[in-house]
Amino acid sequence: MFDNLKLMFTHDFLVSILLPALIGGVCVTICASLLGVTLVLKKYSMIGDGLSHIGYGALSVAAVMNLAPLKVALPVVIAAAFVLLRLSSNSAVSGDSAIALFSTTALAIGILVSSKAGLTNDVSHYMFGSILAMSREDVILSIVLSIIVIAAFLLLYNRIFSVTFDESFARATGVNAGMYSLIIAVLTAVTVVLGMMMMGSLLISSLIVFPTLTAMRVCRSFRGVVLTAGTVSVVSFMIGMFIALMFNTAPGASIVVVNVFFFLVFWFIGKLRK
């Protein structure tokens, strides 16, 4: 344990690995929790999950074909987000079964391709995340994209609220609700791809869903939920990373466990209040 602690404070590790991972991680965590608020309230949480599996498929194919993983995964996942959203808003096809269909297909392709090529190491990173193995380029890209997502969310905050709360009213006031759904889908796609590099495709949806559900246990207002979800997610991330480094556990899984812990605490507080 103390060896780990010592290692944490060596200069090289701190500057070249830990610091970038923490900054990138905090940015992506904030994005996921902000978008999570709309996704959960609009009952789109499964889209995040489906997208992460599609992202996994895309990343595996990219790894096998020796292409830059992000440059393949981003457009594929954004396109998938468009399609899934279309399907969810179209009552003729059931949205959640469409997501199940897409995500298992992508997962199967990903596993087939990577096992055939014998590339299991890189790919398992994407399955379970590898925040400490992110390249410098990835870290910079995640920070830039996160800033874009956060800025878009802040500028569109009131419209996003209106569309989330009551789409038919929002349309009547001249808000192009369809376009906002698309913007949210694209931002989600970007966040999911970044998030899977650190948390893994299995855990990214918990990063989207947990902070909002946690905040909803105690908050009355939409703004309260947004602020609390953001704070809880960052705190969970930091504590989770600390646990992972101290006890040599998987970072992604540790962060999720801390999120679960906060959810239970907030749930209890919410019950006490009633």
Next chain:
Amino acid sequence: MKNIITCNRLEASYDGTKVLEGLSFAVREGDYLCILGENGSGKSTLVKCLLGIKQLDSGSIEFADKLTYRDIGYLPQHTEMQKGFPATVSEVVISGCLGRRGIRPFYSSEERKIAEKAMERLGIKELASRSCRELSGGQQQRMLLARALCAAKKMLLLDEPVTGLDPSATNEMYELISELNKKDKMTVIMVTHDVTKAMEYADRILCLCSCRESFCGTPEEYSTSHMSNKLMGESNV
């Protein structure tokens, strides 16, 4: 009184079938117009056309005084999704100001005042910081009506505003709407299934029928028309 909305020979279809055909009527300033009609008669489609959400196949909707679709305060049909939604009453009410805000990202103090006035007008000012999931059905409808008032310059369009309310809350709601019409000079267009209340409160009735026939006139004229027999006949079954 002059016409505030003039609809000329509206045609609109839904999923490929025509639901509005050759529908012409006018809404006058200060009117209390009730839209009646059985399910499938095209009421919801007409509402969407009036709000500019749905494209007409042909015909035209003309607004007077440079008003536009966005100057209509809209109260949508009751939806289940709002249950459990974390938002305070004031957050919901002020979202009615979105339409008048253009591309500015945040609300101005003037818009906050508009929202406050609307809450005061509907007697829900004490509820401003309460969460909308803690409200009773009647209070929720008041909140949504306040939001509609924020968007409304002269007109309110209410789509079945009393669905799901208990009798006393229903009566309160009708009184409130009538007051907004009489005292605040709001033009009211209301879609309803309640023929009796419509006859009691409305100045004019627009009745749609799934046979694409329509009627527009005063409640007295309506009660003697064959359209009223049709609709009443059905509701008596």
